[in-house]
Amino acid sequence: MKTVLITGASRGIGAACADAFGKAGYHVFVNYNKSEDRAERVCEKIKAEGGVCTAIQADITDRESVRRMVSLCRYHGGGLDVLVNNAGIDFYGTFEQTGPQIWDSMINTDLTGAYNVIYAALPELKNSAAGRIINVSSVWGIHGASCEVAYSAAKAGIIGLTKALAKELGPSGITVNCVAPGYIDTEMNARFDIKTVADITDRTPLSRTGTASDVAGAVLWLASAEASFVTGTVLGVDGGFM
Numbered sequence: 724m725k726t727v728l729i730t731g732a733s734r735g736i737g738a739a740c741a742d743a744f745g746k747a748g749y750h751v752f753v754n755y756n757k758s759e760d761r762a763e764r765v766c767e768k769i770k771a772e773g774g775v776c777t778a779i780q781a782d783i784t785d786r787e788s789v790r791r792m793v794s795l796c797r798y799h800g801g802g803l804d805v806l807v808n809n810a811g812i813d814f815y816g817t818f819e820q821t822g823p824q825i826w827d828s829m830i831n832t833d834l835t836g837a838y839n840v841i842y843a844a845l846p847e848l849k850n851s852a853a854g855r856i857i858n859v860s861s862v863w864g865i866h867g868a869s870c871e872v873a874y875s876a877a878k879a880g881i882i883g884l885t886k887a888l889a890k891e892l893g894p895s896g897i898t899v900n901c902v903a904p905g906y907i908d909t910e911m912n913a914r915f916d917i918k919t920v921a922d923i924t925d926r927t928p929l930s931r932t933g934t935a936s937d938v939a940g941a942v943l944w945l946a947s948a949e950a951s952f953v954t955g956t957v958l959g960v961d962g963g964f965m
């Protein structure tokens with residue numbers, strides 16, 4: 724049975740990815756940091772549908788806890804075939820409001836967090852017959868967003884990491900790709916008012932906001948055999964917004 728580790732999978736895009744991989748027959752490792760109850764609920768749903776799932780606590784900014792998480796994947800699943808680096812945080816405010824603590828926390832979570840998990844998981848992925856790394860970037864990592872400078876910088880870093888690592892790991896048979904979602908209806912975006920969301924919808928050719936399942940579909944495809952010749956790419960999941 725193939726295995727997948729999805730970071731930040733107790734809710735939102737991560738939970739939708741967990742659900743999609745569970746339905747596709749993977750043993751799903753649902754990483755969470757604090758929300759054990761919600762992670763267990765994600766697992767229960769997958770198990771109720773006949774799937775296999777294990778919830779594992781780890782803070783992706785803490786290298787020791789990441790190392791432990793990967794060991795547990797090896798112990799419970801025999802290794803890792805797919806890694807989805809989804810966990811992330813955002814900060815909305817001007818650059819002048821982005822004090823050093825906020826900056827460090829954004830980069831540590833959204834960029835270094837992905838590095839930490841890839842670094843720990845790479846030996847497992849190299850043992851897989853078809854290792855896959857799928858990182859979650861953002862449209863703002865490509866184009867930059869006003870009042871989201873730290874977030875845009877971290878997500879642009881994810882794109883650079885993806886492209887460079889794809890070249891390095893190609894000879895090991897591992898593909899490395901990322902998705903760049905536009906506005907997706909999750910708790911991360913709960914702060915936006917109806918008018919802002921309507922404005923984004925107006926500017927989106929497909930005339931709607933995205934769902935977590937829209938992103939999960941793209942992630943699952945990047946993990947599939949059909950995408951085996953796709954690496955180093957940034958797949959937009961934004962309804963044409965950009």
Ligand code: NAD
Pocket residue numbers: 730731732733734735736737754755756757758781782783784809810811812813832836859860861862903904905906907908909910911912
């Ligand atoms: P979300 O806030 O619902 O989910 C983020 C998850 O990451 C949460 O479960 C959170 O607990 C987890 N997380 C945060 N810090 C962590 C840490 N240190 N260790 C482990 N887990 C941690 O948001 P979402 O919308 O589902 O976002 C998922 C990913 O998609 C993020 O990387 C986000 O930047 C990206 N993204 C979201 C949108 C959007 O519009 N929602 C657009 C583009 C990209």
